[in-house]
């Protein structure tokens with residue numbers, strides 16, 4: 001871990017603001033201004049760029065989806081025609097960075113702040129752990145409510161529920177159907193933690209008893225369609241569909257309609273995963289169609305993203321693949337934090353392209369808020385930057401640095417500065433640091449079916465409801481080629497597949513040049529001391545303001561057996577959750593105090609005797 005110098009939060013916040021203000025160079029600002037003038041001139045009188053009402057915003061978040069598990073990244077193993085269609089007709093966000101696991105990414109997305117600001121840079125929240133996004137931090141749906149949005153969360157929450165005040169309905173969502181913890185069974189909606197197990201599906205503040213039995217992906221999709229159907233299209237809608245899929249467990253849909261389609265996948269668990277991803281893809285198609293049917297698509301922004309990389313090995317293994325990227329969920333290598341993402345909207349001026357713009361998940365709060373017509377000054381000091389303008393026009397950059405994380409407990413940290421990435425530390429002696437997962441290529445892989453993409457529900461909806469042509473098949477091939485990551489040209493397969501040949505960043509620090517080595521195979525730290533120094537200073541800046549992790553012991557008062565076999569808030573917001581995090585700790589504290597008291601008593605008595 002980097003040695004840090006003491007600085008005050010106020011100074012750092014001021015510096016961050018100042019640097020954010022400076023992040024767009026003078027030349028960049030001039031170019032951006034010229035582009036905006038050009039576009040506003042050339043688009044005068046064009047109906048498609050005139051939007052009087054705020055946009056509907058739909059965020060479609062997958063859970064633990066691997067880099068290699070969408071068609072537009074070059075694998076044909078798992079057909080994702082709807083996701084591909086959205087990406088090809090929108091913008092493929094090919095350098096979109098997230099946090100390495102669920103809770104930190106969701107906290108960053110909702111707050112626009114790096115998790116280190118809130119002590120949320122560590123692992124995900126466990127069932128019964130009294131921890132969540134601090135209540136003094138405003139989050140995305142609250143800001144959008146301020147602009148008149150209806151705000152709906154469907155699916156996973158996982159940023160705290162120990163008190164009612166931490167749950168979605170008290171944090172800006174006017175409707176919630178979903179689960180509080182990291183995952184549930186796809187049919188029974190049960191979550192287990194240690195020796196505790198219970199039902200975890202809720203509609204607003206109440207357990208959604210009776211919903212179990214529907215496949216979770218279908219339940220969330222049907223709910224989203226119901227929300228769209230009931231919604232007044234004249235009001236702006238923010239709908240976040242945070243799917244459970246394709247997070248473990250590998251519960252596949254009962255219907256076997258996809259069996260033939262996945263015969264080419266020999267590994268049964270990988271085949272199950274493929275079916276789950278396929279249902280996710282189908283969900284996106286149904287949601288986009290429904291937006292079209294309701295006349296909302298022509299003024300929508302649809303963001304598709306995963307919260308972190310796939311989990312091909314280890315804890316919560318889902319047989320996802322991040323190939324050819326190195327590392328998995330939990331790691332700060334590209335496989336963990338360079339997440340699948342794409343955005344589509346008629347409001348984007350330059351579409352049908354691959355963006356290498358550096359984007360961090362914290363950027364969505366200011367970007368979406370800005371697109372919704374909000375004043376960025378409302379957001380106060382945040383780490384995210386507004387990407388909307390440069391995304392829309394397709395030129396420029398608003399950030400050249402990303403803090404990927406500093407975890408003071410696992411002693412891991414990483415950051416990106418321009419084309420360089422510094423990685424320090426490793427989990428479980430590097431167990432997760434290799435290239436894992438199937439390539440999806442080879443003689444058993446099916447031919448890429450671009451016709452299926454062209455005829456997908458997403459393509460149909462765009463064609464039919466917007467009256468515009470969709471990206472043609474030749475364009476899809478070209479975009480897929482651009483979005484496919486190629487490792488170093490001189491790498492051999494032996495080198496590539498041998499985990500021990502990769503530089504270990506556990507014992508030494510690693511510097512990678514992502515522009516020529518996106519697979520992080522060649523540690524160039526010794527050759528570029530200046531860049532090490534730059535990145536070190538950058539990490540140090542955040543190390544100085546980092547809030548230490550707020551991890552809490554699991555509170556056994558949360559045991560679902562106490563709450564009608566259901567996970568739900570178990571504390572009042574007025575309870576001190578830090579004094580006695582659980583019953584065992586309370587007994588332990590009492591025993592220690594009693595022991596010390598007894599020792600003092602004996603010492604005192606002996607002094608008198």
Ligand SMILES: [Ca+2]
Pocket residue numbers: 063064101102307308
């Ligand atoms: Ca996740």
